[in-house]
Amino acid sequence: xxxxxxxxxxxxxxxxxxxxxxxxxxxxxxxxxxxxxxxxxxxxxxxxxxxxxxxxxxxxxxxxxxxxxxxxxxxxxxxxxxxxxxxxxxxxxxxxxxxxxxxxxxxxxxxxxxxxxxxxxxxxxxxxxxxxxxxxxxxxxxxxxxxxxxxxxxxxxxxxxxxxxxxxxxxxxxxxxxxxxxxxxxxxxxxxxxxxxxxxxxxxxxxxxxxxxxxxxxxxxxx
Amino acid sequence: xxxxxxxxxxxxxxxxxxxxxxxxxxxxxxxxxxxxxxxxxxxxxxxxxxxxxxxxxxxxxxxxxxxxxxxxxxxxxxxxxxxxxxxxxxxxxxxxxxxxxxxxxxxxxxxxxxxxxxxxxxxxxxxxxxxxxxxxxxxxxxxxxxxxxxxxxxxxxxxxxxxxxxxxxxxxxxxxxxxxxxxxxxxxxxxxxxxxxxxxxxxxxxxxxxxxxxxxxxxxxxxxxxxxxxxxxxxxxxxxxxxxxxxxxxxxxxxxxxxxxxxxxxxxxxxxxxxxxxxxxxxxxxxxxxxxxxxxxxxx
Numbered sequence: 001x002x003x004x005x006x007x008x009x010x011x012x013x014x015x016x017x018x019x020x021x022x023x024x025x026x027x028x029x030x031x032x033x034x035x036x037x038x039x040x041x042x043x044x045x046x047x048x049x050x051x052x053x054x055x056x057x058x059x060x061x062x063x064x065x066x067x068x069x070x071x072x073x074x075x076x077x078x079x080x081x082x083x084x085x086x087x088x089x090x091x092x093x094x095x096x097x098x099x100x101x102x103x104x105x106x107x108x109x110x111x112x113x114x115x116x117x118x119x120x121x122x123x124x125x126x127x128x129x130x131x132x133x134x135x136x137x138x139x140x141x142x143x144x145x146x147x148x149x150x151x152x153x154x155x156x157x158x159x160x161x162x163x164x165x166x167x168x169x170x171x172x173x174x175x176x177x178x179x180x181x182x183x184x185x186x187x188x189x190x191x192x193x194x195x196x197x198x199x200x201x202x203x204x205x206x207x208x209x210x211x212x213x214x215x216x217x218x219x220x221x222x223x
Numbered sequence: 224x225x226x227x228x229x230x231x232x233x234x235x236x237x238x239x240x241x242x243x244x245x246x247x248x249x250x251x252x253x254x255x256x257x258x259x260x261x262x263x264x265x266x267x268x269x270x271x272x273x274x275x276x277x278x279x280x281x282x283x284x285x286x287x288x289x290x291x292x293x294x295x296x297x298x299x300x301x302x303x304x305x306x307x308x309x310x311x312x313x314x315x316x317x318x319x320x321x322x323x324x325x326x327x328x329x330x331x332x333x334x335x336x337x338x339x340x341x342x343x344x345x346x347x348x349x350x351x352x353x354x355x356x357x358x359x360x361x362x363x364x365x366x367x368x369x370x371x372x373x374x375x376x377x378x379x380x381x382x383x384x385x386x387x388x389x390x391x392x393x394x395x396x397x398x399x400x401x402x403x404x405x406x407x408x409x410x411x412x413x414x415x416x417x418x419x420x421x422x423x424x425x426x427x428x429x430x431x432x433x434x435x436x437x438x439x440x441x442x443x444x445x446x447x448x449x450x451x452x453x454x455x456x457x458x459x460x461x462x463x464x465x466x467x468x469x470x471x472x473x474x475x476x477x478x479x480x481x482x483x484x485x486x487x488x489x490x491x492x493x494x495x496x497x498x499x500x501x502x503x504x505x506x507x508x509x510x511x512x513x514x515x516x517x518x519x520x521x522x523x
Contacts, residue, residue: 025405027404027405038405039403039404039405040285042493045507046503047494048494048503049493050500050503050504054402054405075334075344075346076343076344078339078340078342079342080338080341081519084519087341087342090342092517093518095515095518096515096518097518116515120515120516121515121517123504123507124517127507127508130505135508138517138518139518142519142520142521
């Protein structure tokens, strides 16, 4: 693994952002495999510190292509699926993979990842602690969560439409001459062209391909 | 608000009253643990008491542990012949109800076993041991993965040394600082260091004591030696003498002093937790569509 070091290069600092400036209680350690950020994370909303969680974030060198692993170290969050934490590894599932692909472009630095998905995850936990149930709306588990996500961004409940949409996104290149996913019968370039191009910039073909597999399985299972 | 008032407010914010949910939960678990152990070792009648920060009056909300000591008589073998046997048998007795984390050197950490509290840390460490003689003062406890398998200690001496030091407030704030900076210095070593470094500063106000503590850390030259008051010559606390731990402690102490100089005490301990927390969280519910949401991937 290599000896941990607190020396951070300029290049790496750019990816991290000024984490310790905003979060002086977080400490950054670099190993040969990743960057680890550990410490007490305050959850602040409208200037109010709602709570603090002891966390560890492991950032892969390929960030943001790979979502960082987040762990709650204080033992406050049960390691269970209904609390979105792995019973096996303790890893917190802060974000749907497709939603991460979507927001990663808005989170070029790890600081933005902490201020975005990590903070949102712990806010969800605080809501759960206060109300004893999910009132902030987590995604459904596994494939159904992915279906919900695409239903939300396309504003449709139809899995067939979503499947066709994902076909467009799965291709390495934009297919202007394919029929549009919306069912209009028109070609994509004459229909939802800008929409498809916009979504392609946010959701990578790899993520779209795996989502397509999951949606196909769901359609198959529902028949 | 003066610096002293601010620090006292932080202490107040961190304090856990006997009516708090946390303490009530700890007490309930202690009752359960006592019941389990007294049933499992009926013939032995173990002594079960509070130890740790609860007994020492240094408990803080952000980092609290309840030590529940379970000591057997010096000539009792009902719980096991050796200290190791006692340690393992106590662990086994607790596993029906708790997930027992036995990775700590001399104690058994209890976590949740049910679906609703799976692996939730209850902040309870059960410390099995055996009195050295019939005076029931000194005790031997088992040490896993240590040079010496047996450690001699004295709970009452530890508790008295810390609780009666006149420095419990500064100890509590140093614990908070240690927790937030994830320095991983053992709490007991930190407590002893505070007492060692501030012995002649007990009459100073809290803010001056803290500044003195961090200044002393920065100025440390060479290894720190702290002695266990329960067994000064016998117990080796030199694990703290690892170079990397001390370097980190010194650099963090320096950066803390810099923060106070540049931005004030709130740079170190932050804002006070708001009473409007519940209202703010309620407001979040209505805004949830704009946030990322948790998920459970397959094969989790």
